[in-house]
Amino acid sequence: MTDTFTFINIITIFVLAVFLGFEVITKVPPVLHTPLMSGSNAISGITVIGALLAVGSGKETLTLVLGMAALIFATINVVGGFLVTHRMLSKFRKRD
């Protein structure tokens, strides 16, 4: 019973988040297409949380190895993604 309840809860969150995602990003000017992509890409590095949990709770060697690899990849994604987006955005300026 609790299984079903948890599932209903998270599928609700999922569906609402998808709709929200479509609403938040509607008209994006082309000048921002690349930063939006790399910025949102950095957010998809949220898997880093999963990697932390896997490494953090891992007792078996294989879990630890896989978790560590995931942690490194996801952290590159997160740190690199936000930084490169910032670097790009700092180049955009209006006519002075």
Added chain:
Amino acid sequence: MDFAVIVNLSYLLAAVLFILGLKGLGHPRTAVRGNMLGALGMLLAIVVTLADRQILSFGLIITGLAAGALVGTILALRIQMTAMPQLVGLFNGFGGVASTLVAGAVLYHVMAGNAGSGLQQNLQFTIATVASGLIGAVTFLGSLVAFGKLQGIVSEKPLRYPGEQIVKLLFLAASITIGVFIVLDPTRVELYWYLSAVAAVLGILLVIAIGGADMPIVIALLNSYSGIAAAATGFVLSNNILIIAGSLVGASGIILTQIMCKAMNRSLANVLFGGVGAVVETSSEDDIYAGKVKQTSAEEVAMVLKSAQRVVFVPGYGMAVARAQTPVRILTELMEKDDITVEFGIHPVAGRMPGHMNVLLAEENIPYDKLKEMDQINPTFRQTDVVIVLGANDVVNPLARESAGSPISGMPILNVDEARTVVVIKRSLSPGFAGIQNPLFAADNALMLFGDGKDMMEQLVSAYKEA
């Protein structure tokens, strides 16, 4: 208060920051702040996760975070702006493979008898694990191939062969079949690696069949996939923040993909499985070009520019390849000193990723309000004295407007042929990615300046100074 409550409330706050961040990234004024809000949300989520008592191996975790942060920082700060499409593609892939690895690690952990602590082996868990493995692996290898194509390691030409779609379908069917076996008997953990391997091959097959000019669509789609993979991993862990952040990115990636498809007047299915790059029978080169193509010199173009009032640059991928953006900026500044209005007409799919030209020109400190979208610039071509087409071809091909049956028919284009004079800087008359001739080159008001983009622009700069 129970610590789990604090963790989950912090995740909620992080989710709100992600939403505000994405919203901010949609407007030029708020983009920098939006990106920072997103980063803040991520930092919050990481810190609060580490504060959880269940975390054991702190040494390992700090090592992993430090290593990833170091590599990420180096990549982000060292990369040339011209290599941005590759880097974004690569980061997409890293996100995807991280999802696959996490799902695999958790599957192994649970099957080793560690259910509990929020992890349960039920249908949701197994199906989500399969989805995460499949989508993550497709994203990883697909992104690596995209990276290879953009970096020039893999041929940009689409790799097409008889029975191509059937081969892809077989690999998809195989990965789904393995997935079903995992769901039926999750104790067979080794199947997960077979699944990932088959999905990885599928990722290669999907992207290797797509040509360079369609890369903006592919990169946007892979961006969406990396989000969906993260959301699937969220279902594996029953973790809200992964689900929310993943689906936000998945949805925004799909919207960007749609924008790109619309700009090419093609459906997503057509991009993924369709036939651009296929051989199309058109009128021969001679019919269109013979005796009508007028070659020009930098000196002549400089003279024409001197007497112009309004000049529009139309850059394409060729500008990026030739790295011609610096002389473009210099010439722009020179012309503006002579009170010539200079603007840029940017086609939505110019280049190899969404917004590629904007990034290159911004790097040169060209203000973004000079960079006009297709709908803004098109009505102005009739009042434009000179258009300089630099390394663009298909996006200015009047055939898209005029005749049915060509591969680009119906694609919205920049109507540069309406300007008084069109200067086309190009190495030769060779066709663009769509593989068709461009009648623009033979138009009465068109002048061809044959040569390397950067070389020609530099010649143009010195000719303009002397004229």
